[in-house]
Amino acid sequence: MSHNIMFQGTGSTVGKSILTAALCRILNDDGVSVAPFKSQNMALNSFVTKDGKEMGRAQVVQAEAARVEPHVAMNPILLKPTSDVGSQVILNGKIHKNMTASEYFSLKKTFKEEIMNAYHQLEETYDVIVIEGAGSPAEINLRENDVVNMGMADMVDAPVILIGDIDKGGVFASIYGTVMLLEPEERKRIKGYIINKFRGDVNILQPGIDMFYEKLQLPCLGVIPYEPLKIDDEDSVTERFDRQEEAAIIIGVIRLPYMSNFTDFTVFELEDDVTVRYIKDEKDFQGIDLLVIPGSKSTIKDMAYLHNSAMKEGIYRAHRRQVPIIGICGGYQMLGDTIEDEKGVETAMSSINGLGLLHMATHMEEIKQTTQVKGRLLTTSPFGADHQHLLVGGYEIHMGKTELLDGCEPFIQLEDGRCDGAISERKDVMGTYLHGIFDNDEWRNLILNDIREKKGLEKRTDVDFAKEKDMEYDKLAKLVREHMDMDAIKEIIYK
Structure with missing residues (x-):
């Protein structure tokens, strides 16, 4: 005993x-x-x-x-x-x-x-x-x-x-x-x-x-x-959402009603010149350098929330300003053209239009994908450098399967032979099913250093996430x- x-x-x-x-x-x-x-x-x-x-x-x-x-x-x-x-x-x-x-x-x-x-x-x-x-x-x-x-x-x-x-x-x-x-x-x-x-x-x-x-x-x-x-906090009852700190680099994260795994962004708190701003209304989009649409436990309900609020237009305006946009899991699904749920996996609503920033369609399935994965990035970077073949890892938790359509290429080649994610032709919108992708130091540094260079800040690679955690x-x-x-x-x- x-x-x-x-x-x-x-x-x-x-x-x-x-x-x-x-x-x-x-x-x-x-x-x-x-x-x-x-x-x-x-x-x-x-x-x-x-x-x-x-x-x-x-x-x-x-x-x-x-x-x-x-x-x-x-x-x-x-x-x-x-x-x-x-x-x-x-x-x-x-x-x-x-x-x-x-x-x-x-x-x-x-x-x-x-x-x-x-x-x-x-x-x-x-x-x-x-x-x-x-x-x-x-x-x-x-x-x-x-x-x-x-x-x-x-x-x-x-x-x-x-x-x-x-x-x-x-x-x-x-x-x-x-x-x-x-x-x-x-x-x-x-x-x-x-x-x-x-x-x-x-x-x-x-x-x-x-x-x-x-x-x-x-x-x-x-x-x-x-x-x-x-x-990391246990759940959404957290002080993180209300923090008002400002830093040289601002990462905006859409605060969805059913947001899941906001632990994806804890790593940014270890970067001294970065702050994460959880976006609740239109004014919160001002000054952001990167926009992230996070995971969701109820993707269709959260997509309906975006349609029925000023948030959707804020996302489009950020896109027109050429702010890079990254979707994680449910946020990745929302970037597409449509989300179909004929079997009622998530909701009685059988389909909903997405944001249309990635040309793809998602179909909800009853079997949940839960696995740890590793893979290599397939495409050149929107962040000022060639990141092709860069190794990244993370974990998948989702119930949908996404089909890429014309003009949309996969983002990551996984070790198990599957492809993950998508990136737009302009390379300014991308999505992935991989939670924890920002925990990969080399990939995160690539993103942040491109932003630092554009803002005249000194490049850095000094945060080892595993060690700092x-x-x-x-x-x-x-x-x-x-x-x-x-x-x-x-x-x-x-x-």
Whole structure:
């Protein structure tokens, strides 16, 4: 039997995912074989493992922090919202079916065996499993058949650390209220709490911690300072969309209602002279140097959104200004002439016109393509240099097949013999199914250095994405180790 510990929170975005990643890195640094686990994740940011399974991006971050290969057992259930009341259910890395929230809730107990099978796989390999909950354990309407918070803790007999976000305000009330709404047996599992995202002098906070202990005899195991980190977010509840920083180079990303895998753009945050601007209205197009249409979990709905908003005309104006445009996955499909969905894979709408910037047609299919791929670029670059034969890699997550028509050439020759993507005759519009394509240092440098040259900036090639990402995990671990009672945490783990 391996040891375990579980982070639960007073609500969403309090820092469960990032503190799970931090503890994974700290334990690995201390020579412990450790893996993350989250039984059920709801997010549009996902990843494809080496064996072609789909899992939540947060557990990939945590696996990377633990210095282990991401495996779908770390996230056996992934819910990808397709509407306000329904999701595509990914079970053990493959599509199970689309379900409404009520349907999934009624069937949730049937997934317990799958969850435990996944957990036992990790137990056989790792010494410690760091478990992440979801949302709050105090959602009393969801307590029945819970498989992700206290229900999960009970299934694997895990001690629980509760996390509260002081940046939101009311941290003591949220922790106290959460504990009081739990059943007595559930309260016994909580071994302490952590205050996250603290700004200021901790000495001023200490009297509150002391008074709180008189009301609820739980130790404070850490006060973690607020620190912006260049690490992937779990889902669309992120501060990234509202950041207002400006830099010499501005990359505009269309903020689609069903945008998925905005993790494709995390790498740009490591470039000191680059900012990513998530475009919400017409004025946001001003001054952009590159326009990206991102992935989408509901391509046809997002295409309808573009048609019915000022965003479409903003895209066309950027094109007329000769701003290069790149589409990723669903964004690639939107660049074409038409998107057909005769089988109702995504929506009851059988077809919709695309943006018409690439001469191609996409047909939705019921079988999802999930695979990691590598390939070589086939065509000369729109970015001021010949990039033909440049090696790139990434991963595919899509349910459509795209047919290139006259005047449109493929973009990448994949190692498995297929071609991917398309590029226009003018070489100023291109698309690909490859998520993570900007993580390829040589390709990203080619794009950015062409923009730098046009703007009279010095060319650079100093960002090694894999190395910089690992340094962010080290920075996170150092921050948390310094402000969390690691002796107490280890005592809880090895109870």
